[in-house]
Amino acid sequence: MMGNFQVRTDLALEVRESYEEDDIRLRGVKVEEQSDKQKEIYTTIVHIETENGAKAMGKPVGIYITIEAPNMSSPDEGYHREISIEFAKHLRKMLGKERDSILVVGLGNREVTPDALGPNVVNNLHITRHMIKEYGRLPSDVEKTGEISAIVPGVMGQTGMETLEIIKGVVQETHPKVVIAVDALAARSTRRLNRTIQITDTGINPGSGVGNHRNAINEETVGVPVIAVGVPTVVDAATIVNDTMEELIEQMDHSENMQRLGGTLGTLDQAEKHQMIRELISPHLNTMFVTPKDIDETVKYLSYTISEGLNLAFSQKQE
Amino acid sequence: MMGNFQVRTDLALEVRESYEEDDIRLRGVKVEEQSDKQKEIYTTIVHIETENGAKAMGKPVGIYITIEAPNMSSPDEGYHREISIEFAKHLRKMLGKERDSILVVGLGNREVTPDALGPNVVNNLHITRHMIKEYGRLPSDVEKTGEISAIVPGVMGQTGMETLEIIKGVVQETHPKVVIAVDALAARSTRRLNRTIQITDTGINPGSGVGNHRNAINEETVGVPVIAVGVPTVVDAATIVNDTMEELIEQMDHSENMQRLGGTLGTLDQAEKHQMIRELISPHLNTMFVTPKDIDETVKYLSYTISEGLNLAFSQKQE
């Protein structure tokens, strides 16, 4: 349904919701759900298993884990350690044995508040590669963590380079076994903003993220596996307008108190309605995003939750 | 028309545009226009002269000068000095003789990119008060500028205080003759974002600015005249949705290719249509704003243009 309109979501979960359950299963998309009601953490794992499923979902074949926690962006003394732990658990599983040497990439623009998630996460990581290179693995904690390195490449307007070029270059010189790319995402719905973490083994794909990457950053392009970790912090401005208008038209069709309009609008088919909406949405809106006013606090809290989760996942203590 | 709906603009110019010219003149609102086509600078001065006009406009009695320059936010080696000069000219006139001692207040949240305009402007001001207090007025340039002081009070979530409380306190201790409050504004239309400067002698009023001030900051509340300088850097999310939907309904009424719908919708009156829209706009949207993706570069350039304009206006060389 979204396919022929430019509504955009970086969350596989939201794409999946636009389909009937049976329909999507037939196409090779499997969905698992787990929930911890006490901790208010809801986890959905979407497996896109076939090219057919990938086409239907508009996302590559792979695993998409979504951790939803309504309280994620509210202040908390321990920066929601329970969420960090859940996140670390899934990330560890995805990393498998490849925890010896990891490059974390903080994507996004540190000067634009909702896009600063990646750079902020990197700020709070325990970086160990240089110490292990110099002193070897010590008998103390350092020994137990792999070689962690990190970079904040900046965005194309600041560097004149594709982020992919920078990452490829750094990977070729420093030989990490896996890259973890942390990025701020766009959701379809404001309800999901700042309360959802997505982990995927498919990397970063063109058009995703707040800054809309132009090149894929994945195993194929980078040369080592790329796990992408993202939190939706914005909704595209065009999406918000589109969604409200879709609802307007839907209500015109169905709702009790718009009965009078129903008959006539019913004579427009879906394609005609979308055409109508598309014409009304200002092209300006495609370069704009929608974000909450308290995004500064929210991104600060989320960054701690994610960086703490990464630190936990990289540490080998808890196995 | 906007009156009974919560669509918001901080620009008097945009309110004025929602009225017929004759209509508004009758209510005590006078409009002057100047333009410099070569420099592409368009200046509109709205005088709200009566309480009746103030009520119609939803803004206090006073003068609202709007400088529009389409290129304002594009990169420029001299940071658009021609705009700084135009801005300084109008500000000087509004300041009149009160240039001996001025407190500049950088309103807004420096951690939220489109709201950081005020704090950024203060960063580039020539602050002189402490030097004049210590050394007196020297025979060099310093002598020619008044006592300039500045503060970035922060926002209520950071301070626990009303901005007004901080400003009042500082004014009572340091006795400036006038306060200039610089703030990021909300426009109604994305077309005005980042290309418009508004100067007004009415100060800051409740509900205005990106952060939506709760208290007026004006001569009455602060005790000395307050000039507000603002640039719209965001549009309220609800406004963008509302506007597109108003256009949808308008087109349903009038447009050729929606003829089929026209008849039916025509039976809804204005109030019913607005009611319909209001019900559709998610309450979430009231805490959200829309801003361009390159807002970091834009706010950087705008800040220089404004601070340079303030430095020019405060200097007494060019008289």
Added chain:
Amino acid sequence: MMGNFQVRTDLALEVRESYEEDDIRLRGVKVEEQSDKQKEIYTTIVHIETENGAKAMGKPVGIYITIEAPNMSSPDEGYHREISIEFAKHLRKMLGKERDSILVVGLGNREVTPDALGPNVVNNLHITRHMIKEYGRLPSDVEKTGEISAIVPGVMGQTGMETLEIIKGVVQETHPKVVIAVDALAARSTRRLNRTIQITDTGINPGSGVGNHRNAINEETVGVPVIAVGVPTVVDAATIVNDTMEELIEQMDHSENMQRLGGTLGTLDQAEKHQMIRELISPHLNTMFVTPKDIDETVKYLSYTISEGLNLAFSQKQE
């Protein structure tokens, strides 16, 4: 001894160390020591009880609590919660009953890394005043904390105003019962940098802090009690040179392998030696400070330790 030379320390503990124990006690300065060897926290409480003692110490009559912890600036997952707890314990005692409404002032320059301690501490405080003013004391946690407000006034070069002027103004408008001023300090010895917290009920005094305040910020000048919390993050450049040279001269007098020089230098008295040093220290050095290269990480960690301690002290849960 330091008296007639401009060597500077903001730590009462370091002044006290320049005196013999008996000597200082006679002058009305009482010293208490506590230590927790397991946690490696050493606390010294200096009571300056008489004007005579104040003169000898070069610091006002009052209580100076110094918490030393060698590991304070090393990375720690919990940001050294044990130090935050010790700090909170002493601060609570000093606050006494005055915990209903507190204004925290983050002194210093957020743009100069070792001077950004105060501003950074404020960034991580739980600010409650505006919520209590709006919603009253709720039955949840908020109820248990007093009205906490905070301000980062900036430095004179940025504001053109004395910090005292800003604080006085804000206090008069918002009526806190006590002010807590957090500031980066200068130590005499590099060994104390970033591992010492000083708490005093005497406020901030002229010439103290990295930025060298010109006016006292204390109960007398502000109108309510002022507790100062500081961590030394710099040593004055002149102090470091002076100290090494004093040691040079001392060694010339006493050390075995400088015997040959001893005889001659012995003929200079203390005053002559200090005169000699003073002449050699470049006047440039008085506007310079010495700080460690990793001061960014250190100030980040210290800020969390202090802000967590403040949050603990303000909360009323643990009584």
Added chain:
Amino acid sequence: MMGNFQVRTDLALEVRESYEEDDIRLRGVKVEEQSDKQKEIYTTIVHIETENGAKAMGKPVGIYITIEAPNMSSPDEGYHREISIEFAKHLRKMLGKERDSILVVGLGNREVTPDALGPNVVNNLHITRHMIKEYGRLPSDVEKTGEISAIVPGVMGQTGMETLEIIKGVVQETHPKVVIAVDALAARSTRRLNRTIQITDTGINPGSGVGNHRNAINEETVGVPVIAVGVPTVVDAATIVNDTMEELIEQMDHSENMQRLGGTLGTLDQAEKHQMIRELISPHLNTMFVTPKDIDETVKYLSYTISEGLNLAFSQKQE
């Protein structure tokens, strides 16, 4: 003389000053001086032409251009455009024909004020590579500038990687013809701080910069020519102490009013004196730097002067 002691300067000019003119010329070091007294700009070009000269100077064979301007760090409306122009003139000559595609690297730590010069310079560059790649060379200004790209790699404690590794990787992926590395330097004398720009075709060498690079970043290691641009913003703490003590000893030897000491100290030879100083300098001091209190303002101004100079040098208009 400095050779056997760890006093450090990144300025070839300062090394050269420790030698007699004839002495240095004999060893293959040529010095040219130019001065523009009206603009108060003094330029010294040191050519190290032989390996013998390189050994004597402790710096590689190559050209070291030093632009000294006493007013460089004082506020100026045009950010000292006359200095930017002088800097651009020398840089252009050094670049020669290689202006088609340039990678600017902003070395240093953006979180430590005096080390943030490189990152700040990059913030104000006109980045063009991505636009030229996408749109080709336009007939407007863009056409006249080469492909400019830039990166701020961060420091090893933040990334876990050698800066060299990052630069090599990026160069291999993006193929610039030349790298310009901008870095904050250490001077020997506080008098040179923040008023000197050094340009050299020898790149960055181990132990240089505020952060003390461990690996050379030069044509040999990177694969394309590396021009280093630096401004001294700090003095090593050990250097300041050493220098003052050297002066103390010198005065003891020679000065009128220390006649009494002269005789005895004369019996120590140079080596003994330096040994004495070395023993007195605390090892702590090697991890510390000395910088002026107003370093935030200074680095801000210097960054504009340098980035404007780079923009001028890259533009092809003025030829």
